Amino acid sequence: MVRRSQRLQTSKLSVRPQRGKHRISSFTTVPPQEESARADSPVVDNNAAEVLAVEKMADYAPSPYLQFLEFDLLFHTFQYAAWALSEEEGLPNSTCLLGKSSTAWLLQTSRVCKSFAQPALAALYYKPTFASPSQARNLLSHLRSTQPHSPHSLVPLQMYRSWVKEISMPALSILAYKDSGHDPIDIDRLLEVAPMLRGLSFQALGDHPQNKQLAYNNSVKGRSKVYKQSSIEVLDSGGVRLKSFNWNYYFNRDQTWPWCSLLEIHSMAAFGRLEKVQVSWFNVFTKKVNRDKQATSLVNSLNFLPRLKDLTFTISQLDGDVHVLLNLSKPLEHLFIIDCDVDSASLAHYLAKHGHQLRSLTLNHNRSLNLGFLGGLATSCSNLEKLSMNMQYYGLLMSQHYPEPQFKQLLPEGVIPSWPSTLQRIELTYLRRCSQEAAKLLLGTLVDSARSLPYLRVIIIKASVDMDWRARVKLRDEWDRRLGKIFKRQAFALEPRARTITSGYTSDTRAFGPPTAHKRKHSQPELSVPSSGRRSKRLERNASLEVVAGSSVSRLAHVERADQVAGTPNEGDTRLFIQGKCHTVEFRIENLRPAETQYLEKDFLDDEVSGDEDWDGSDSPWDDSYAAYI
Numbered sequence: 001m002v003r004r005s006q007r008l009q010t011s012k013l014s015v016r017p018q019r020g021k022h023r024i025s026s027f028t029t030v031p032p033q034e035e036s037a038r039a040d041s042p043v044v045d046n047n048a049a050e051v052l053a054v055e056k057m058a059d060y061a062p063s064p065y066l067q068f069l070e071f072d073l074l075f076h077t078f079q080y081a082a083w084a085l086s087e088e089e090g091l092p093n094s095t096c097l098l099g100k101s102s103t104a105w106l107l108q109t110s111r112v113c114k115s116f117a118q119p120a121l122a123a124l125y126y127k128p129t130f131a132s133p134s135q136a137r138n139l140l141s142h143l144r145s146t147q148p149h150s151p152h153s154l155v156p157l158q159m160y161r162s163w164v165k166e167i168s169m170p171a172l173s174i175l176a177y178k179d180s181g182h183d184p185i186d187i188d189r190l191l192e193v194a195p196m197l198r199g200l201s202f203q204a205l206g207d208h209p210q211n212k213q214l215a216y217n218n219s220v221k222g223r224s225k226v227y228k229q230s231s232i233e234v235l236d237s238g239g240v241r242l243k244s245f246n247w248n249y250y251f252n253r254d255q256t257w258p259w260c261s262l263l264e265i266h267s268m269a270a271f272g273r274l275e276k277v278q279v280s281w282f283n284v285f286t287k288k289v290n291r292d293k294q295a296t297s298l299v300n301s302l303n304f305l306p307r308l309k310d311l312t313f314t315i316s317q318l319d320g321d322v323h324v325l326l327n328l329s330k331p332l333e334h335l336f337i338i339d340c341d342v343d344s345a346s347l348a349h350y351l352a353k354h355g356h357q358l359r360s361l362t363l364n365h366n367r368s369l370n371l372g373f374l375g376g377l378a379t380s381c382s383n384l385e386k387l388s389m390n391m392q393y394y395g396l397l398m399s400q401h402y403p404e405p406q407f408k409q410l411l412p413e414g415v416i417p418s419w420p421s422t423l424q425r426i427e428l429t430y431l432r433r434c435s436q437e438a439a440k441l442l443l444g445t446l447v448d449s450a451r452s453l454p455y456l457r458v459i460i461i462k463a464s465v466d467m468d469w470r471a472r473v474k475l476r477d478e479w480d481r482r483l484g485k486i487f488k489r490q491a492f493a494l495e496p497r498a499r500t501i502t503s504g505y506t507s508d509t510r511a512f513g514p515p516t517a518h519k520r521k522h523s524q525p526e527l528s529v530p531s532s533g534r535r536s537k538r539l540e541r542n543a544s545l546e547v548v549a550g551s552s553v554s555r556l557a558h559v560e561r562a563d564q565v566a567g568t569p570n571e572g573d574t575r576l577f578i579q580g581k582c583h584t585v586e587f588r589i590e591n592l593r594p595a596e597t598q599y600l601e602k603d604f605l606d607d608e609v610s611g612d613e614d615w616d617g618s619d620s621p622w623d624d625s626y627a628a629y630i
Contacts, residue, residue: 176222
């Protein structure tokens with residue numbers, strides 16, 4: 001039976017049943033401007049209990065108007081949350097691929113309400129995940145669908161094409177091999193239906209240093225089907241303007257297309273705006289006769305790009321008669337050299353010529369690279385913010401599990417490390433061939449430069465020092481205490497008068513939305529300030545600051561006091577400067593041989609029996625036809 005109910009008096013939340021085909025929850029919030037229009041609308045008695053329950057919960061956890069936020073804000077929020085879930089699954093940060101849990105979460109979020117559908121699906125389609133060839137086929141059939149738009153659909157089919165911004169796929173399993181009786185996917189057909197594509201990357205099975213042994217065991221069949229001349233023509237004719245691209249020399253034979261025509265390809269409009277380029281397996285499988293020719297073609301094509309800022313070399317041979325680093329003439333902002341045969345002399349030469357704009361420098365798993373380039377780092381890279389180096393190495397053959405470095409000393413004689421004043425993060429892990437004198441020199445220069453490192457926030461140093469265990473323990477304890485005292489940020493206790501006001505704090509003050517007359521009238525808490533006829537506005541403002549949350553002035557005083565303590569020298573040594581701004585200071589000295597696989601305590605703990613071993617947790621609560629390719 002339907003009756004006319006009284007208007008629900010809630011501060012900012014009014015509840016009504018949500019009807020429609022894509023309904024997820026039974027209720028949704030109503031904007032305040034629509035609340036007055038529905039004052040006399042009929043309400044079903046069956047929903048009265050639920051309405052009153054939601055009204056009662058409004059005083060404890062009022063729901064903000066998330067569905068009225070802009071598309072871009074919701075899109076970036078969902079994208080950030082989905083990538084955080086992928087990191088929990090153990091996926092590498094560099095790929096930013098969506099895992100199984102993040103994909104399921106985005107699908108569920110898109111069904112919460114109509115306003116969440118497009119931002120959540122746009123985050124899902126931004127970089128589609130190709131976990132299997134079937135997903136690639138489903139995505140291709142969905143994007144190439146010509147079915148008319150359904151009036152009950154929340155997202156038009158044409159919008160899915162514009163949402164695809166990056167494509168990263170395992171090339172051989174999708175483009176070269178058959179799967180369940182289906183032919184390999186033609187990459188040209190997929191590129192034709194992605195007009196807003198900004199990044200394209202083809203991955204091999206052994207592109208990561210940890211898995212590069214698999215590259216030698218993989219068949220060479222189908223490698224020529226990855227980079228095709230027709231694909232480049234489709235990108236150029238379709239109006240695509242790429243910003244990131246990956247040249248993987250694992251595919252296609254040496255001195256064939258495209259390796260002999262890189263300069264011609266980079267001169268096309270589709271590649272003219274490239275800002276990020278990754279080069280993998282360069283000159284590893286190339287014959288010695290053709291290495292110099294391919295090096296010249298690569299260097300000329302990279303120097304031709306006017307907007308190049310980010311360059312990555314992975315598992316490549318950069319030395320030779322035509323050295324790649326020595327012939328590069330592009331000032332970069334981000335440089336990644338991972339598992340390449342580069343030495344400190346060539347790296348220091350490049351940094352001295354083109355390192356003035358460099359902001360991040362990552363050097364991981366390079367067997368020939370020591371710390372000799374640190375001598376002129378402060379003058380060469382005056383804008384460097386991040387320095388990362390990992391000396392854990394991986395063998396190319398299955399018999400080489402723990403390859404040794406190819407340098408004799410970690411810090412050559414006569415080299416004194418220098419640190420740029422703009423550094424924010426220093427991460428040096430698994431340092432090898434380090435003597436006691438080199439360790440003291442490295443740490444001593446860092447301590448002496450504390451005054452000139454005001455932006456430093458993270459210090460992570462892990463080394464293996466060649467010395468007996470007693471001296472090693474003494475050295476570790478001494479420098480661990482010294483680094484923590486100089487760089488570690490100290491926590492200060494809050495003042496006793498700091499408190500939080502709870503009286504007068506209602507749902508009106510917590511709810512989001514535009515200010516109204518009702519909100520301005522009742523949302524301001526009454527301040528216990530003595531009334532005075534001649535009280536100035538400045539005193540009233542200061543009194544209000546002291547009441548709310550312990551006052552912002554008190555928190556500002558804590559910050560100023562921390563800065564003053566950070567700048568005071570030690571009483572025993574007038575030359576010692578306490579920087580005191582780093583939230584992470586890790587220093588470890590151990591002589592454990594770095595293995596390719598690090599086992600921790602959690603690897604030896606038994607898992608609790610769940611009681612339902614037959615269920616793998618992969619139940620799908622959504623329709624197979626929803627979101628097309630999942």
